[in-house]
Amino acid sequence: MIYEPRELGEADIEDLIELERACFNYHWTREQFLLGLNRKAFKILGIKTAAGLVGYMAFSLIEDEMEILNLGVRSDYRRHGLAARLLQKSFDICVESGIRKSFLDVKASNEPALALYRKFGYKQIGVRKKYYPDTKEDALLFRHDFPKDS
Numbered sequence: 594m595i596y597e598p599r600e601l602g603e604a605d606i607e608d609l610i611e612l613e614r615a616c617f618n619y620h621w622t623r624e625q626f627l628l629g630l631n632r633k634a635f636k637i638l639g640i641k642t643a644a645g646l647v648g649y650m651a652f653s654l655i656e657d658e659m660e661i662l663n664l665g666v667r668s669d670y671r672r673h674g675l676a677a678r679l680l681q682k683s684f685d686i687c688v689e690s691g692i693r694k695s696f697l698d699v700k701a702s703n704e705p706a707l708a709l710y711r712k713f714g715y716k717q718i719g720v721r722k723k724y725y726p727d728t729k730e731d732a733l734l735f736r737h738d739f740p741k742d743s
């Protein structure tokens with residue numbers, strides 16, 4: 594089965610909310626999705642199957658920087674390369690758009706996400722103590738630089 598990411602929009606918000614609730618304790622509201630999409634503050638890529646929306650990634654592109662805002666895959670679809678596909682597609686968009694660097698923050702205990710981001714070349718650049726409102730856990734800050742000739 595080929596899981597092809599595509600860009601999502603306003604029509605997908607209900608599916609996004611459902612998936613977001615399944616993946617995170619602290620999630621975006623309908624208004625946050627709407628505002629961000631309408632103002633073009635971020636892009637959202639998603640993967641749909643016959644079972645509906647099973648993975649998504651939200652990221653912002655500002656000047657030459659990309660920031661990963663959210664990335665989640667439905668639990669029964671994990672470990673099938675969906676997050677990797679979403680990340681790779683966002684990297685392709687970055688290269689096309691002349692983006693030079695990417696940032697993200699991730700919970701210090703989130704081993705699957707840490708392994709994923711390290712695999713894609715992200716390096717830790719800092720820590721924000723007790724950053725997350727839901728668990729008061731530390732955030733690890735990561736950065737990736739796109740190769741100059743990409």
Ligand SMILES: CC(C)(COP(=O)(O)OP(=O)(O)OC[C@H]1O[C@@H](n2cnc3c(N)ncnc32)[C@H](O)[C@@H]1OP(=O)(O)O)[C@@H](O)C(=O)NCCC(=O)NCCS
Pocket residue numbers: 616617663664665666667670671672673674675676677678698699700703704705706708709710712
């Ligand atoms: C993190 C998450 C998005 C990974 O999604 P996924 O589709 O299962 O990831 P993939 O199958 O594409 O895995 C790609 C790579 O990530 C790493 N990885 C993913 N899940 C992992 C796990 N449970 N343990 C260790 N490494 C893992 C591996 O390096 C993997 O490559 P490999 O399969 O060749 O070993 C998923 O676990 C998730 O939705 N978690 C809950 C939400 C969340 O924490 N999001 C991140 C917020 S920053």
